[in-house]
Amino acid sequence: MSESQKTIEIEVLRYNPETDQAPHLQVFQVPFADDMSVLQGAQYIKDHLDGSLSFRWSCRMAICGSCGMMVNGEPHLSCQTFLRDYYPARVRIEALSHFPIERDLVINMEGFIDKLESIQPYIIPKEKRSLAQGEYLQTPEQLNAYEQFSSCINCMLCYAACPQFGLNADFVGPAAMALLHRYNMDSRDGAAEERMELVAAEEGVFNCTAVGYCSEVCPKQVDPANAVNINKTNAAKDYFLRFLSPKGGSK
Amino acid sequence: MKSGLKRSNAPIFWALFGGGGMLSALVGPMLVFITGIAIPFGLLLPEGAMSYPKMLAFAQNWLGKAFVFAVIALFLWHAAHRIFHTLHDVGIHAGVAARLICYGSAFVATLVSAYVLLGLGF
Amino acid sequence: MSKRRPYVRPMDGWWKKNPYFVEYMVHEGTALFVAAYAFTLLVGLVRLGQGEAAWNGWLEALKSPLSLAFHAVLLVAILYHTYTWFKIMPRTLPPIIVGGKKLAPATITGGGLMAALVASLVLLGLVWRIAQ
Numbered sequence: 001m002s003e004s005q006k007t008i009e010i011e012v013l014r015y016n017p018e019t020d021q022a023p024h025l026q027v028f029q030v031p032f033a034d035d036m037s038v039l040q041g042a043q044y045i046k047d048h049l050d051g052s053l054s055f056r057w058s059c060r061m062a063i064c065g066s067c068g069m070m071v072n073g074e075p076h077l078s079c080q081t082f083l084r085d086y087y088p089a090r091v092r093i094e095a096l097s098h099f100p101i102e103r104d105l106v107i108n109m110e111g112f113i114d115k116l117e118s119i120q121p122y123i124i125p126k127e128k129r130s131l132a133q134g135e136y137l138q139t140p141e142q143l144n145a146y147e148q149f150s151s152c153i154n155c156m157l158c159y160a161a162c163p164q165f166g167l168n169a170d171f172v173g174p175a176a177m178a179l180l181h182r183y184n185m186d187s188r189d190g191a192a193e194e195r196m197e198l199v200a201a202e203e204g205v206f207n208c209t210a211v212g213y214c215s216e217v218c219p220k221q222v223d224p225a226n227a228v229n230i231n232k233t234n235a236a237k238d239y240f241l242r243f244l245s246p247k248g249g250s251k
Numbered sequence: 252m253k254s255g256l257k258r259s260n261a262p263i264f265w266a267l268f269g270g271g272g273m274l275s276a277l278v279g280p281m282l283v284f285i286t287g288i289a290i291p292f293g294l295l296l297p298e299g300a301m302s303y304p305k306m307l308a309f310a311q312n313w314l315g316k317a318f319v320f321a322v323i324a325l326f327l328w329h330a331a332h333r334i335f336h337t338l339h340d341v342g343i344h345a346g347v348a349a350r351l352i353c354y355g356s357a358f359v360a361t362l363v364s365a366y367v368l369l370g371l372g373f
Numbered sequence: 374m375s376k377r378r379p380y381v382r383p384m385d386g387w388w389k390k391n392p393y394f395v396e397y398m399v400h401e402g403t404a405l406f407v408a409a410y411a412f413t414l415l416v417g418l419v420r421l422g423q424g425e426a427a428w429n430g431w432l433e434a435l436k437s438p439l440s441l442a443f444h445a446v447l448l449v450a451i452l453y454h455t456y457t458w459f460k461i462m463p464r465t466l467p468p469i470i471v472g473g474k475k476l477a478p479a480t481i482t483g484g485g486l487m488a489a490l491v492a493s494l495v496l497l498g499l500v501w502r503i504a505q
Contacts, residue, residue: 271407272454276454277488278496279454279455280448280451280452280489281496281497283410283444284444285500287410287435288441288444291440292436297504300503301432307421309503322411323418326410327411329404330411331408336401337401337404340398340401342384360411367418370422
């Protein structure tokens with residue numbers, strides 16, 4: 001490090017399940033450059049200061065969704081968050097809030113994967129078509145109805161932003177609900193009633209208190225809060241009208 | 252799909268919360284101004300606007316009755332639901348006591364206002 | 374044997390840790406003031422049911438400086454409720470399509486606030502008419 005080299009302090013929440021009872025903070029001095037992302041800061045630490053630091057990353061271009069972490073207490077994709085926006089102050093990085101910490105910045109995402117599965121994230125055709133009948137056609141308006149909700153990259157920042165998920169880990173949560181809504185809104189799909197069972201369940205949308213922070217932190221403008229709250233209305237309709245038209249999905 | 256899912260009864264409370272939230276957002280501030288500031292202190296509106304004969308007539312009119320009932324009951328169901336969730340937020344979780352205090356008081360207040368309004372006659 | 378021992382962080386005091394959550398707790402807190410106002414009206418209604426003397430006593434109580442201060446606080450808190458109720462509305466309403474385009478969040482919030490203004494003026498006008 002040359003005399004003129006600027007440095008920035010990066011404080012990292014460390015946790016080693018084999019030796020630590022609880023997570024603790026550790027400060028590293030990292031050479032600072034204007035174009036360095038927070039992820040690059042973490043990579044510098046791993047490559048030069050402490051090879052045991054664990055974190056997930058892959059694409060470095062905000063599309064794989066694996067490098068989410070808390071930066072000064074806010075959920076961010078660390079690859080598109082820049083150290084220059086904090087310099088010369090110290091930056092604190094922690095594993096995504098509300099998830100169990102596996103080690104250092106790596107969280108346990110098993111619960112999230114289960115939730116993704118539980119919403120049946122695939123098109124269940126309204127009407128089966130044979131190959132000979134050709135493809136399912138969709139108008140631009142029909143595409144518009146769900147396109148926004150299909151942009152989710154499963155980065156889980158919205159879960160780290162959702163206190164209701166933090167308070168009740170069973171809550172289906174923002175991203176899974178956004179994806180559920182994406183399939184419900186697809187003109188080719190016919191399983192909205194089936195998915196209603198989960199939407200209307202105790203684990204479903206009514207855990208949400210419309211904090212709205214999930215949508216603020218979403219790097220892809222999916223607006224998961226909107227998906228959750230639209231489905232509150234849908235679930236309420238299903239609740240009150242199920243006696244009139246006995247076809248609600250929920251039992 | 253997960254098995255053993257239980258349907259939530261939240262829609263009842265959520266609908267009352269939403270109705271009360273919307274009503275209080277639309278007319279809450281003006282109502283506070285009218286009944287708590289303007290009329291008692293003769294600002295903009297005459298003090299006599301809430302005289303006994305006027306208010307009795309208002310509460311005996313079925314529309315007036317409905318308005319008073321909606322304001323008191325829905326405001327309270329709105330507040331009860333929000334306070335119940337806030338208790339959960341600060342770590343006091345959905346116990347029977349929290350439920351009774353929040354929704355119970357809204358329920359009792361609803362009964363009392365219905366009783367008084369019906370007692371005032373038409 | 375697995376060396377895994379996932380650590381679950383406590384949620385204590387989560388609402389103090391982010392300005393966004395502090396604001397959330399403040400606007401949730403307006404419910405206390407909405408409840409206080411509804412109870413004030415309920416007392417008034419009960420007094421009305423008890424007859425003219427009781428009603429006049431309630432009216433007299435409203436004229437105290439303490440009551441004025443109380444209602445001033447209620448007014449501020451419930452105004453904040455109105456503002457935050459419509460501010461979150463673009464996130465809670467289904468998309469509203471006008472002329473093939475989704476209505477902008479600011480338009481929804483602005484529309485809600487305008488509706489509140491109109492409803493308030495109508496209410497004031499009605500009370501003014503009753504007062505004559």
